[in-house]
Amino acid sequence: MLNNLFTWLDERLGLTTMYEVILDRKVPKVNWWFTLGSASAILFILQAVTGMFLTIYYVPSPDHAYDSIQYIMNDVSFGWLIRGIHHWGASLMVIIVFIHMLRTFFLAAYKYPREFTWLTGVILLISTLGMGFTGYLLPWNQRAYWATTVGTEIAGTAPLIGPFIVSVLRGGPELSAVTLTRFFSVHIWFLPAIIGALIGIHIYMVIKLGIAGVPDKEEA
Numbered sequence: 001m002l003n004n005l006f007t008w009l010d011e012r013l014g015l016t017t018m019y020e021v022i023l024d025r026k027v028p029k030v031n032w033w034f035t036l037g038s039a040s041a042i043l044f045i046l047q048a049v050t051g052m053f054l055t056i057y058y059v060p061s062p063d064h065a066y067d068s069i070q071y072i073m074n075d076v077s078f079g080w081l082i083r084g085i086h087h088w089g090a091s092l093m094v095i096i097v098f099i100h101m102l103r104t105f106f107l108a109a110y111k112y113p114r115e116f117t118w119l120t121g122v123i124l125l126i127s128t129l130g131m132g133f134t135g136y137l138l139p140w141n142q143r144a145y146w147a148t149t150v151g152t153e154i155a156g157t158a159p160l161i162g163p164f165i166v167s168v169l170r171g172g173p174e175l176s177a178v179t180l181t182r183f184f185s186v187h188i189w190f191l192p193a194i195i196g197a198l199i200g201i202h203i204y205m206v207i208k209l210g211i212a213g214v215p216d217k218e219e220a
């Protein structure tokens with residue numbers, strides 16, 4: 001019965017071909033450092049799923065943001081778990097993406113023909129940091145408020161365009177309800193859309209070009 005269903009779907013969707021192209025690829029001799037790109041992708045999915053659950057109760061307004069998080073932590077079933085995974089997963093993702101970048105850098109995987117994979121990776125790293133920056137404000141507690149005040153202040157020290165960047169980030173001269181909704185929207189829509197699309201392109205490049213592997217002393 002299940003077999004028949006699979007054959008039916010396979011004939012129409014090409015599942016076996018998809019499996020062969022995406023997962024059953026030839027890879028050179030690799031090690032555990034090569035698993036960190038996939039780990040980053042899985043962490044992104046974990047963050048997306050737990051984040052979706054958090055938005056069921058989270059309210060992005062100065063009057064309710066803090067209380068809604070307290071409610072998630074104390075009153076929602078498993079709310080503490082979902083928020084805990086999202087909170088620690090965020091730090092873990094930054095660390096794993098960073099180590100993944102170091103591995104591709106030290107093994108020179110950014111060289112021809114993988115420059116574009118590296119380029120999409122750079123934007124992925126910046127976007128992942130952006131997720132951390134925008135997410136940090138959302139609990140709307142003292143720490144979040146002042147950290148974002150300082151963070152946006154630092155962006156403001158850029159020559160010439162500094163004041164413009166601050167007003168775009170804050171939506172005014174100071175942190176306000178506008179800043180909170182702005183950060184929320186960037187955190188749940190803009191950056192995840194960018195990251196999702198870029199992961200697709202990044203992995204397409206990896207499949208198309210194959211894994212670079214550990215450089216060979218003889219070849220150098």
Ligand code: HEM
Nearest residue numbers: 034036037038040041101104109121122124125211212213
């Ligand atoms: C959300 C972030 C990221 C995800 C999900 C991701 C995912 C992946 C995956 C699954 C691979 C295949 C094998 C491996 O793990 O090494 C890969 C390879 C690669 N990644 Fe990333 N990556 C991310 C960020 C980055 C960053 C920040 C850089 C560098 C700036 C980067 C540069 C590369 C390069 C150059 C390769 C090719 C490696 C090779 O061919 O040996 N990636 N990435």
